[in-house]
Amino acid sequence: MTQDEPVTTTFTASVREGVAASLANVDAELESRYPGDPGTRQPVHTVYVPADVFTPDTVPDWGAQALRQLDEHAPDPHAFGSALGLSEQIATAVHDRVRAKLAHEPVEDLRIDFEDGYGTRPDAEEDATAARTARTVAAMLRRDSAPPQPVWLGIRMKCLEAAVRERGIRTLDIFLSGLMAAGGIPEGMVLTLPKVSAPEQVGAMARLCAEFETAHGLAEGSIGFEIQIETTQSILGADGRATVARMIDAARGRATSLHYGTFDYSASCGVSAAYQSLEHPAADHAKAVMQVAAAGTGVRLSDGSTNVLPVGSGDQVRAAWRHHYELVRRSLARAYYQGWDMHPGHLVTRYAAVYAFYREGLEPAAARLAAYVSRAEGAVLDEPATARALSGYLLRGLDCGALDVAEVDRLAGLSRRELENLAGRSPSAG
Numbered sequence: 500m501t502q503d504e505p506v507t508t509t510f511t512a513s514v515r516e517g518v519a520a521s522l523a524n525v526d527a528e529l530e531s532r533y534p535g536d537p538g539t540r541q542p543v544h545t546v547y548v549p550a551d552v553f554t555p556d557t558v559p560d561w562g563a564q565a566l567r568q569l570d571e572h573a574p575d576p577h578a579f580g581s582a583l584g585l586s587e588q589i590a591t592a593v594h595d596r597v598r599a600k601l602a603h604e605p606v607e608d609l610r611i612d613f614e615d616g617y618g619t620r621p622d623a624e625e626d627a628t629a630a631r632t633a634r635t636v637a638a639m640l641r642r643d644s645a646p647p648q649p650v651w652l653g654i655r656m657k658c659l660e661a662a663v664r665e666r667g668i669r670t671l672d673i674f675l676s677g678l679m680a681a682g683g684i685p686e687g688m689v690l691t692l693p694k695v696s697a698p699e700q701v702g703a704m705a706r707l708c709a710e711f712e713t714a715h716g717l718a719e720g721s722i723g724f725e726i727q728i729e730t731t732q733s734i735l736g737a738d739g740r741a742t743v744a745r746m747i748d749a750a751r752g753r754a755t756s757l758h759y760g761t762f763d764y765s766a767s768c769g770v771s772a773a774y775q776s777l778e779h780p781a782a783d784h785a786k787a788v789m790q791v792a793a794a795g796t797g798v799r800l801s802d803g804s805t806n807v808l809p810v811g812s813g814d815q816v817r818a819a820w821r822h823h824y825e826l827v828r829r830s831l832a833r834a835y836y837q838g839w840d841m842h843p844g845h846l847v848t849r850y851a852a853v854y855a856f857y858r859e860g861l862e863p864a865a866a867r868l869a870a871y872v873s874r875a876e877g878a879v880l881d882e883p884a885t886a887r888a889l890s891g892y893l894l895r896g897l898d899c900g901a902l903d904v905a906e907v908d909r910l911a912g913l914s915r916r917e918l919e920n921l922a923g924r925s926p927s928a929g
């Protein structure tokens with residue numbers, strides 16, 4: 500058949516228009532609920548520090564401690580590779596990049612903890628700590644010439660369960676009000692709502708954010724928050740429905756991410772302390788539900804933490820490193836690109852695992868993407884969705900420092916702008 504040859508059809512314009520009209524509400528609903536990934540940089544981790552020990556120097560101090568541990572227990576690529584099971588080629592590239600990261604941007608996302616890490620204190624003490632935290636955060640983010648700072652920074656308040664609700668709301672109020680008094684809510688400010696058990700608690704948090712915006716003349720929706728998944732009720736409600744999806748809806752567009760709470764969730768499932776882990780089947784089930792509920796909504800995912808700390812003898816440190824490294828690699832393979840770190844030594848293996856993940860996959864990903872763009876014949880036939888995933892993978896590697904623009908351009912034949920277009924990101928949104 501040639502282009503000029505007529506074709507035969509049956510459906511009239513009125514039929515097609517009727518179908519479109521019948522699906523108009525569905526179209527609007529899907530567009531509203533599933534806007535897709537926000538197309539901005541996502542931190543590779545969140546570091547938690549108790550509010551009472553947080554200082555303006557927390558970030559560089561963590562970086563310095565991590566560098567000292569790296570130099571003591573894996574001072575060169577060979578020792579580093581032996582500790583983590585890396586090939587010589589990967590170990591050299593990763594070791595150099597980890598050292599540079601720890602020196603210049605050791606923490607990507609910092610959460611100042613007023614919940615489990617801080618505990619129960621007299622009200623006057625927590626009031627004072629919350630006010631000091633606001634002043635310190637504002638000062639840190641104003642210091643352009645300061646030591647390396649996190650890209651994102653904020654607090655984890657106490658939850659909205661009845662026993663601590665008033666305390667949690669008051670700390671949130673003092674912190675946000677203190678930021679406003681110090682110049683306003685900074686870009687990159689993050690709030691974390693823990694131990695959520697019901698969509699109504701998320702709705703209450705959304706109301707608090709809205710009330711604060713109204714009181715201070717802020718743009719509607721300018722304050723968002725993370726939801727921590729730490730209870731069985733947050734995964735499956737008494738009515739048999741997946742609660743996490745309803746919580747995203749209850750946030751009314753303010754939910755930025757879902758964070759899995761390893762130990763609270765495991766304990767709520769009755770898992771013995773010795774078996775509470777990111778690898779437990781109960782954890783995998785919860786995270787799979789989170790992943791499906793968040794897919795396409797623009798709400799991102801973060802895995803939890805390990806309680807195995809790299810401390811003690813050299814053998815103990817290297818064993819803990821290897822354990823953490825393997826957990827992070829496991830999460831990355833399951834599309835959990837962020838997790839919690841609880842000790843400066845975890846920074847070493849966080850970045851080692853992340854950098855090895857992207858460097859090991861660089862050449863095959865770049866080759867597949869180049870073949871897709873050029874429509875070349877190859878062993879793998881990729882579709883547009885896979886091309887988005889491939890370009891997103893390379894962009895994540897660039898964002899965190901695992902990859903360089905020049906090598907990606909050389910291997911894939913694509914600039915960062917072209918990768919952003921394929922991934923559906925706004926230009927240089929990271």
